[in-house]
């Protein structure tokens with residue numbers, strides 16, 4: 341479904357993603373693991389088109405700070421230079437890190453905004469889907485999103501991404517800062533979303549909480565791929581085990 345080959349992303353002279361290749365097959369849940377500043381967000385943002393958007397905005401002001409090269413195919417189409425909106429229309433939807441929601445809008449308004457490219461009937465169906473996936477959201481639907489807990493905001497952010505009807509849902513550190521109970525809720529939701537036919541690529545610092553749901557994973561350090569494999573293969577690698585599994 342998604343093929344990334346020899347991707348490079350430079351910010352000025354700093355290499356954030358270094359010659360990285362990865363693949364996500366239809367129906368899979370694939371993890372990208374790496375510590376702080378490993379390049380996870382840059383990778384996710386480049387797949388979603390946000391890095392390219394930032395680059396074009398800077399170029400219009402005369403800047404040449406960001407350089408992107410490599411290949412990126414989604415369902416066979418070259419998307420490396422496609423606009424983010426084009427990617428969303430094709431089914432690539434990013435749920436950004438630290439649960440970004442519109443704080444002054446209600447939960448339901450946020451979910452509605454997530455589906456802005458869709459028809460009204462579809463938006464209603466997607467809001468229903470979010471409430472079925474995360475029942476607490478229905479009770480909170482009239483509340484301002486900024487008043488919710490971190491875990492509740494993460495549910496809203498995931499619901500917004502789902503409102504855009506992804507084929508490939510990209511989740512950047514969905515478990516960040518959540519309590520263990522809330523982490524289990526999100527992991528359960530990931531499994532359910534996947535069962536409903538959505539392919540998932542997710543980035544996390546630690547692999548352990550998502551291990552039960554991932555099919556394969558990639559470990560990156562300083563933008564470079566260190567190792568990839570099935571969950572078991574990653575667990576069997578002693579270095580990966582101590583650095584990313586906390587065991």
Ligand SMILES: Nc1ncnc2c1ncn2[C@@H]1O[C@H](COP(=O)(O)OP(=O)(O)OP(=O)(O)O)[C@@H](O)[C@H]1O
Pocket residue numbers: 351354355356374375376377378379380381382383437545
């Ligand atoms: N807009 C930017 N301008 C300049 N450098 C950037 C920019 N965004 C990221 N970087 C640099 O790229 C590298 C990778 O950062 P990135 O945010 O992708 O890491 P990360 O793995 O998501 O880290 P974290 O776990 O903290 O979220 C870092 O060295 C960072 O300083």
Ligand SMILES: [Mg+2]
Pocket residue numbers: 380381382437512513
């Ligand atoms: Mg990040």
